Amino acid sequence: MAEGWTYEKAGVSLQRADEFVEYIKKKAKDFSTLLFGSFSSGVELQGYKEPVIMMSCDGVGTKLKVAQSVGVHNTVGIDLVAMNVNDLITSGAKPIGFMDYIATGRIELDILKQVIxxxxxxxxRAETPLVGGETAEMPDFYPDGVYDLAGFCVGVCEKERLITGKDIKAGDxxxxxxxxxxxxxxxxxxxxxxxxxxVSYTDFVEDLNAKxxxxxxxxxxxxxxxxxxxxxxxVIPKAMAHITGGGIGGNLIRVLPENKRAVVEKKRLPKKPEFEWIKDLGKVEExxxxxVFNMGVGFMFVLCPTVVDTVLSLLGDAFVCGYIEEGERDVVIA
Structure with missing residues (x-):
């Protein structure tokens, strides 16, 4: 009698999945979480009078194709957390828990352990516990060696301290x-x-002294x-913006109230040679x-002028790069 079908023969290994879950439990044991590894898990919420729960969801995009092409998988997990946490904290919320979703055609433990x-x-780095997640082995949907990542972050803030941008004024x-x-x-x-x-991913770029x-x-x-x-x-910023897809203009405008225009001065932005490299290589217009890109600025604050010096002293690499003026709601790169 021919051997019958099993989940393993269909391409899904419960043993590998269990091994990966045990690895995650071991790596996450230093975080203070409740019921980690159960059907749901979480953290205790203490010290708030009128808490507001904030949430974010994001992925890493096609940066994953670069990682998978060269077999380097230990940095995209940092990206996953960063993309979610940086979005969340623009509201003034404190991140209190992170969850991941990994989808792949086949669980390859050595690779996914690097991701975790x-x-x-x-x-x-985000001082945020990993409280759980899901790993989906999906043969015939994802090719071998391919995985996708999604992340989810939860934060909490006092309702009265939510940062919305509504108080932004000309002169900020x-x-x-x-x-x-x-x-x-x-x-x-x-x-x-x-x-x-x-150009290959393994080529050496002389001007940047790196592959x-x-x-x-x-x-x-x-x-x-x-x-x-x-x-x-x-020091409570009037607004904060995470500079992601859409660049400075596409993200900073999201925090502006009506009739306020942000002017960002190009000459004040950091000179990052990798942006000039890709600009010249692809003949991309400025x-x-x-x-498309953050152009050297990953995060922005809109501040009352009276606190700017304090912020610059507290944050060693912070820099002034623009101002708010009256006008049609817009972001001008000047």
């Missing part, structure tokens, strides 16, 4: 924090430029500690560069 190591490292100052590079946006454009120019993949896989910077520093010092 990155997620755990990202959670440590925009202060930025540098990005660590491309972060996790614009990779579809980057990959097409490299492909068109015949292409090393430049592209620099993890997204996590800005929670800087935001926490300000909040604990009693306007398109600002529309």
């Amino acid at each position: 190591d990155g997620i755990v490292e990202g959670c440590k 100052i925009i202060v930025g924090l540098p990005s660590s590079g491309f972060h996790s946006n614009g990779y579809s454009l980057i990959r097409k430029i490299l492909e068109n120019k015949g 292409v993949w090393e430049i592209l896989l620099i993890p997204t910077r996590i800005y929670w500690k800087e935001v926490k520093t300000l909040l604990e010092a009693g 306007r398109e560069m600002f529309r």
Whole structure:
């Protein structure tokens, strides 16, 4: 009699899945969570009078294709945490829990352990516990060696301390924090430029003193500690913006009230050579560069002028890069 079908023969290994769950439990044991590994898990909520729960959801995009092409998987987990936490904290919320979703055609433990190591490292940088997640083995849906990531972050804030941008006025100052590079946006454009120019991920870029993949896989910077520093010092920004897809203009405008225009001065932005490299390589117009990439600024604050010096002293690499004026709601790169 022919051997019958099993889940294993269909391409799904419950044994590998169990081994991976045990690995995650081991890596996450330092976080204070409730019922980790059960059907749901969480954290205790203490010290708030009128708490508001804030949530975010995001992924890493086609940066994953670079990681999977070169077999480097320990940085994209940091990106996953960063993309979610950086969005969440713009509201003034404290991140209190992170969850991941990993989908793959086949659970390859050595690869996914690297991904989890990155997620755990990202959670440590964000001072946010990994409270759970889901790993879906989906043969015939994802090719072997391919995985996708999604992340979910939950935060809490006192309702009266939510940061909305509603109090922004003409004369307010925009202060930025540098990005660590491309972060996790614009990779579809980057990959097409490299492909068109015949540039390999393993090629060495003399001007940047690094291989292409090393430049592209620099993890997204996590800005929670800087935001926490300000909040604990009693400095409450009028608004905060995470500069992701859509660039400075597409993200800063999201926090502006009606009849207020943000002016961002190009000459004040950090000079990041990787942006010039991809701009020249692909002959990308400057306007398109600002529309797609963060252009060296990963996070922005809109501040009352009276607190700017305090912010600059508290955050060592912060810099003034613009101001708010009366006008049609817009962001001008001047």
